[in-house]
Every structure is written in C-alpha cells, then in structure tokens.
Amino acid sequence: ILSGAGILAGPPVRAQPVPTLLERAGANNMEAAVPRVTLRNHFARPFDSAIAAARTCYSQHIISPSDITDKQRTTIGPATFQGGHHTVYQHAHFEFGLENVSRHLVWNFLHGHPFYNSEQQSQRYVRMKEPEAFLPPLEGRAREIYETAIDRAWEHYRELSAMLEPVTHEVLADIWELDRKGSPQRNKRVQQQAGKKAIEIARYVLPVAAATTMVHTLSGIVLHRLHRMCRSGDTPWEAAQVVGEMVARVKEVDPQFFERIGFDPLAEEKMPETSLASNASGAAAAEFDRRLDGRISRLVDYSPNAERVAADALRFTLGLTEEALPDDEALRRLLDPSVNRYRLETLNVLEHAPMMRALNHAHYTFIKKISHTADSQDQRHRMVPGSRPVTAAYDSPDPDFITPMLIRQNPAARARYEQAMEEAWAAKGQLLTLGVKPEFAQYVLPNALSVRLVESGTLIHLMHKWTMRTCFNAQEEIYFASMEELEQLREVHPRLGRYMGPPCVVRIGNAYPVCTEGSHFCGVRVWKDFPNIQRRI
Numbered sequence: 001i002l003s004g005a006g007i008l009a010g011p012p013v014r015a016q017p018v019p020t021l022l023e024r025a026g027a028n029n030m031e032a033a034v035p036r037v038t039l040r041n042h043f044a045r046p047f048d049s050a051i052a053a054a055r056t057c058y059s060q061h062i063i064s065p066s067d068i069t070d071k072q073r074t075t076i077g078p079a080t081f082q083g084g085h086h087t088v089y090q091h092a093h094f095e096f097g098l099e100n101v102s103r104h105l106v107w108n109f110l111h112g113h114p115f116y117n118s119e120q121q122s123q124r125y126v127r128m129k130e131p132e133a134f135l136p137p138l139e140g141r142a143r144e145i146y147e148t149a150i151d152r153a154w155e156h157y158r159e160l161s162a163m164l165e166p167v168t169h170e171v172l173a174d175i176w177e178l179d180r181k182g183s184p185q186r187n188k189r190v191q192q193q194a195g196k197k198a199i200e201i202a203r204y205v206l207p208v209a210a211a212t213t214m215v216h217t218l219s220g221i222v223l224h225r226l227h228r229m230c231r232s233g234d235t236p237w238e239a240a241q242v243v244g245e246m247v248a249r250v251k252e253v254d255p256q257f258f259e260r261i262g263f264d265p266l267a268e269e270k271m272p273e274t275s276l277a278s279n280a281s282g283a284a285a286a287e288f289d290r291r292l293d294g295r296i297s298r299l300v301d302y303s304p305n306a307e308r309v310a311a312d313a314l315r316f317t318l319g320l321t322e323e324a325l326p327d328d329e330a331l332r333r334l335l336d337p338s339v340n341r342y343r344l345e346t347l348n349v350l351e352h353a354p355m356m357r358a359l360n361h362a363h364y365t366f367i368k369k370i371s372h373t374a375d376s377q378d379q380r381h382r383m384v385p386g387s388r389p390v391t392a393a394y395d396s397p398d399p400d401f402i403t404p405m406l407i408r409q410n411p412a413a414r415a416r417y418e419q420a421m422e423e424a425w426a427a428k429g430q431l432l433t434l435g436v437k438p439e440f441a442q443y444v445l446p447n448a449l450s451v452r453l454v455e456s457g458t459l460i461h462l463m464h465k466w467t468m469r470t471c472f473n474a475q476e477e478i479y480f481a482s483m484e485e486l487e488q489l490r491e492v493h494p495r496l497g498r499y500m501g502p503p504c505v506v507r508i509g510n511a512y513p514v515c516t517e518g519s520h521f522c523g524v525r526v527w528k529d530f531p532n533i534q535r536r537i
Contacts, residue, residue: 037245046092047256081261102134104208114382120214136440149427156420160202169194209443280393306362313358335499359460371402373447374477384457401448472522
C-alpha cells in the first residue's frame with residue numbers, strides 16, 4: 001500500500017499529469033507497500049484491567065488493576081479467556097489510526113461486523129488526486145497489468161469528474177433558482193456543490209483497491225476475534241498484514257494482552273466458506289436478480305402481525321389494557337412525531353426509551369443489489385445487519401456493475417463509464433489467466449461492482465436508517481433503496497409506514513428548523529410532496 005492518500009479540496013480542475021503507481025512505487029519497492037498502523041489511544045493497563053473486572057464479579061468492592069498479582073494474571077486470565085468469559089476483555093478499547101488500507105478490506109473485513117467505530121476519509125467529498133492503492137505481492141507481467149489498471153481507473157475518474165461538473169452545476173442551478181435568485185454567495189455554493197457531486201459520481205470508476213485513511217476503535221475482545229479470523233473473507237493477505245500491525249502496537253504497550261491469552265489465526269483451509277465457495281457459479285447472481293423482480297431492494301420476509309405485536313408490547317411496557325390504549329392509538333403514540341418527542345431527537349435515543357423498545361418486535365428482511373461503494377456506506381447502519389457476498393464467489397468474465405443516475409442520462413459520460421468498466425474486468429481477467437489469485441485480481445474491480453446481499457432489521461433500527469437515508473443528501477443508491485423499502489412497508493403495514501420519512505417530513509409542524517442539515521440543506525422542500533417528490537441529483 002502506498003503512503004499518502006493524495007487529495008485536493010475545492011472545485012474540479014483539469015488534472016495535470018501525475019506520477020503513475022509504478023513510478024511512485026518503484027520497481028522493487030514491495031517492502032514499502034505496507035499499511036501504516038498507529039495506536040492513538042489505549043487503556044493504561046488493559047490486561048490487568050480485564051483481570052480486575054473479572055475479580056470484581058466475586059468481590060464486595062471494586063478491584064483496581066493495581067491490585068492484580070502475577071499469579072492472578074497466570075490463572076484468571078487464561079481461565080476466563082479459554083472458558084469463553086470474554087466480557088472482561090471488552091472493557092479495554094484501542095483507538096487506531098489506519099493509513100493506506102484498501103477500501104475493499106474495510107468493506108469486507110473491518111466493517112463486516114457491527115462491533116467497531118470508524119471515521120473514514122470520504123470519497124464522496126474528498127477528491128482523489130493521485131492513484132493511491134493497495135499493491136499486492138505481484139511480479140513481472142501481473143504487476144504491470146495491475147498497476148496499469150489502477151492508473152487507468154484514475155484517468156477515467158479525472159475525466160468523468162470534468163465531464164460531470166457542468167451537468168451537476170446545471171441541475172443544482174435550477175434547484176437553487178440561480179436565474180432568479182442569483183447572488184455571489186449562492187453562486188459560490190452551487191459551484192462548490194457541483195464539484196462535490198461530480199466527484200461523488202465519478203468515484204464509481206475508482207478501484208476497490210483504492211487506499212483509505214481512518215480512525216478505527218475496537219474493544220479488546222473484538223481485536224482478539226479479528227486476529228483469529230484475519231484470513232477469512234475476500235482479503236486474507238491484506239487483513240493479516242493490517243491486523244498483525246494492530247496486534248503489534250498493542251503488544252508494545254501491554255505484551256500480556258496477547259501473550260497470556262488468545263488464539264492463533266485460523267488457517268484459510270479450516271474455514272467452512274473455503275470449501276463451500278468452491279462450488280459457486282454465475283447462476284446464483286442470475287437467480288438473485290430474478291428474485292429482485294426489477295427492484296433495488298425487495299421485501300422477502302416480515303413479521304405478519306407486527307402492528308398488533310408492537311401495540312401489545314407498548315401496552316405491556318406501560319401496564320395498560322387494550323381498552324385503555326387501542327391498537328391505532330398505541331401505534332400513533334409510538335410513531336407520530338406530533339405526540340412522541342423521541343421522533344424529533346437528532347440524538348438517536350430510541351433504544352434508551354422504554355416505550356420505543358416495542359418496535360424491536362417488528363422484523364423485516366430485504367434482498368438488495370447495490371454497488372460496492374454504496375454498500376460501504378449502507379453497512380455503517382450496524383444494527384441493520386446484512387449477509388454480504390464473498391466477492392470471489394460471484395466472479396464473472398462479464399462486467400457486473402451499477403450505473404449512477406446522472407451517468408445513465410448523459411451519453412458521453414456513459415460511454416466513458418462503460419469503457420472504464422470493460423477495462424477493469426478485462427484487467428481482472430488477464431490477471432486470472434496469468435494465475436493470479438482471485439483474492440488479488442479482484443482489487444482492480446471498480447467501486448461500481450454489484451453487491452448482492454440479504455439485509456434484516458427490526459423497525460426500531462430500520463426507522464432510524466430510513467429517516468436518515470430518505471433525505472436527499474443521502475447517497476443516491478441507498479436513498480432509492482430506502483424509498484422502495486418504505487413503499488413495501490406501507491403495503492404490508494400501512495399503520496406503521498404512514499409515519500416514516502426524512503427528518504424534514506418528521507419535523508414539519510412539530511419542530512424547528514424543519515431541515516436538520518443546516519447549511520447542507522438540499523434546496524428542495526421535500527416535506528411538501530413526500531413520498532411523491534422526485535430526486536434529480
């Protein structure tokens with residue numbers, strides 16, 4: 001992985017020639033191609049804190065880490081860990097700075113579970129000026145093909161950014177009525193937003209190998225689990241490097257946290273997915289698409305009595321009879337923002353409100369097809385978990401990608417975009433022909449890569465997601481998927497669906513300001529015609 005993620009703020013500019021990946025990496029610079037992992041914050045004595053927590057369970061007072069003896073470290077530590085009593089290792093947290101890790105690793109491994117917190121560099125709003133990408137252990141012709149593919153992806157990105165800015169500017173100028181309300185401040189705002197929208201769409205051609213930078217915080221037990229499972233999924237080689245560095249940083253501040261407890265990483269051949277995925281075929285993708293029936297997201301299962309069960313749960317929580325609180329009134333008390341101020345909180349307090357936990361008993365499952373880059377954001381809704389694919393199991397010689405709305409509507413941009421897709425899949429095919437592992441070949445595929453997943457959640461968490469992601473500022477694909485999901489919710493449970501919508505729809509007539517986005521207001525009064533209003537950009 002190459003150091004530094006080149007960025008340039010401000011509106012799009014015609015890019016000057018930049019050094020290629022090969023020129024900057026050097027012909028024999030593989031030793032430098034490693035992630036950079038720093039430990040930004042940590043518990044002072046994480047292992048002793050865990051042992052002290054364990055002892056506190058059987059003590060009349062709080063045990064301090066300074067009270068722990070070496071005998072207790074030797075006996076209590078392994079006994080609790082080997083016996084599966086892992087909560088004591090969850091107290092200690094480690095805050096890492098991760099630089100130059102691939103976005104594919106983040107999507108597949110670091111964010112493939114719900115037990116983390118990340119703040120990651122945005123490709124939507126930060127211009128990726130130079131090719132910066134994961135560089136696998138390839139040599140000769142394979143390495144040349146790989147590096148050329150990365151460089152070509154960046155060329156397409158720069159060209160599409162320049163092509164799309166006039167398009168995004170035209171749409172935004174119409175939304176903001178520059179012809180009637182033009183002012184220097186408004187003109188500047190539209191110009192800035194047009195540039196951001198252009199790179200947001202152009203990023204679809206960047207490879208999943210693209211490097212990213214992030215702050216990533218984990219509990220001690222999650223770090224142990226990542227260490228154990230680092231050779232799972234699509235990115236075992238890169239994951240082993242990154243997790244190995246994370247473990248090394250922790251050992252520097254407290255060697256005991258891994259030396260006294262823990263398991264070695266599982267070998268790839270011992271993981272059940274390894275043998276099962278060997279039977280994968282392209283038929284699965286076709287079957288999935290047939291079941292979608294033309295949708296982005298399709299409801300395939302739900303709690304049939306969700307409305308009744310949610311109403312019952314509220315009554316039982318508050319000690320009320322059905323006569324005192326009939327179903328319709330119960331659901332109104334749960335969901336109508338005019339009588340339930342929890343709906344107006346920008347701080348998500350739903351799980352902390354006793355009455356709102358009644359929504360945990362309504363469950364919905366969707367099958368969904370979105371791009372790799374969209375799903376990288378969608379999966380951050382960790383309380384709405386998904387079963388995401390092993391990418392290599394869906395390998396196809398033919399391009400399999402998602403096309404953003406504005407590119408579909410612009411013939412010149414679409415031609416360039418589809419050229420980028422053809423080149424990416426051709427490079428992947430060339431690498432496979434040379435005997436490169438699918439694990440490494442797939443890194444040249446674009447952000448536009450189709451991801452087919454199964455996603456489930458309870459209404460309490462889906463409601464939060466739908467509120468955030470039906471805002472016009474939400475990522476395009478997630479917005480349209482969420483709107484489809486709300487439409488299907490209203491079909492099966494109209495008394496629940498009637499109260500759903502973006503923050504401005506929830507707040508209109510109930511709270512001020514109506515839009516919670518402040519200076520990032522989309523410019524459209526969505527609340528006047530939701531859900532029928534059409535998103536244009």
